[in-house]
Amino acid sequence: MKEELAKKWEKGADFYNRNFYSFNKKQWEHLVAPYLNDExxxxxxxxxxxxxxxxxxxxxxxxxEVTGLDLSKRMIELANQHNxxxxxxxxxxxxxxxxxxxxDNSFxxxxxxxxxxxxxxxGLFVQQAYRVLKTNGKILLFITMPDSKKVYENPQTNKKEEIFTEDYQKAVAQLPFRNASPAQVKALLDAAGFKETVGYEFNDERTFTAEHMADMLSDYGEAGEAFQQLLKNHPSKDEVESFLQKYHFSHGEVHYNSEGALSFVFPIDSAMITGRK
Ligand SMILES: C[S@@+](CC[C@H](N)C(=O)[O-])C[C@H]1O[C@@H](n2cnc3c(N)ncnc32)[C@H](O)[C@@H]1O
Known part of the structure; x- marks a missing residue:
């Protein structure tokens, strides 16, 4: 199973970078600042x-001073490029x-x-995190709340699915925290010895350009081709919205900016769980 998972991240690194690198920096700075500015x-x-x-x-x-760690060699290459x-x-x-x-006591x-x-x-990760944190060091975990990843709803089967291979999906099905609630994550931190663990829910969102949407939809066969065709015809906002509805992506918002570029905003329910060593 480990091999399947590692292979997937390696293979999907460029796709992930294209579609998920950009995020709302202001919102994230605001989220982490209180844990950095206490001293x-x-x-x-x-x-x-x-x-x-x-x-x-x-x-x-x-x-x-930041160190980023990842299992995937390609993700690390991409991170180094951005760096x-x-x-x-x-x-x-x-x-x-x-x-x-x-x-021990490094961060x-x-x-x-x-x-x-x-x-x-x-659990192994959280134990390691405890070990390498300095006394009073903190951990911040950001999770997507269960059932909020509708962006991956497969239009052909109407089922929520990851865009990934069957082998990878089998491996994912065995992951114990693939759908973990904030309470489960808090319990994991408590068990590793973290103190004052608390969870906060917040609303996150992901914004995609038309190019990003086309890139993601290209994994859906028919929907991808239909989307490319739609874009060529300079669709109205209503036409784009009914397209999304037809393919079960309707929870997103569609916007045209002043320069006439399309953007797609998908809300995500998220939680941050934090604890202190
Ligand atoms: C959903 S991505 C999140 C990436 C980034 N943190 C973000 O917020 O977009 C999950 C990342 O975890 C990495 N990963 C998976 N298993 C890992 C492991 N055992 N150790 C370290 N990284 C791992 C993957 O390669 C991938 O880059």
Missing amino acids: PGIKSILDVGTGPGQLALLLASMGH EEARHKATFLEGNAEYMHFL HLITNRLNLWTLPNP
Whole structure:
């Protein structure tokens, strides 16, 4: 199962980078700032399951010393490219969240965004996180609440599915935290010895350009081709909305900006769970 999972992230890294790298920086800065500004000074931060590095680089842009860790070599390459382009000095390393080789007491803060669900043994990661945090160090885990990933609803079967291979889906079905609630994540942190663990729910959103939507829909065969065709005809907002409805993507909002470019905003129910060593 581990191999299937690792292969998937490696193969999907460029797709992930194209479609999910951009996020609402202001909102995320606002979310993490209280955990960085409690004491003055530069913090040493580890972002686990960093992917193409968007959160790690946001933290670096706030002046902190950031290390991003990811199992996928390609994700690390992409994160390094963004690091160079933004002229930040974050460090990106290939490695497994469940077997981290950092020394004890190394970091003030560990962040983990949308990675916990991918782990076959999330308990191992949380124990490692506890070990490598400094005394009073904090962990911030960001999860998507169960049943809120409608963007992946398959228009052909009307079922919620990931866009992934059958083998990968079988492997995902065995992941213990693939649908974990904030309470389950809090219990995991409590069991590893974290204190003052609390969860906050917040609304997140993802915005896609027409190009990104076409890229995602191209995995859906018929829907992808129909979308490309629709775009060629300079559709009205109503026409785009009825297209989305037909293919069960109707929970998103469609906008035309002043320059006539389309954007798609999908709301996501999210939670942040935090604890202190
Ligand atoms: C959904 S992506 C999240 C990426 C990024 N944190 C974000 O917010 O977009 C999950 C990431 O976890 C990584 N990953 C999966 N299993 C891992 C493991 N055992 N150790 C470290 N990273 C892992 C994947 O390669 C992928 O980059």
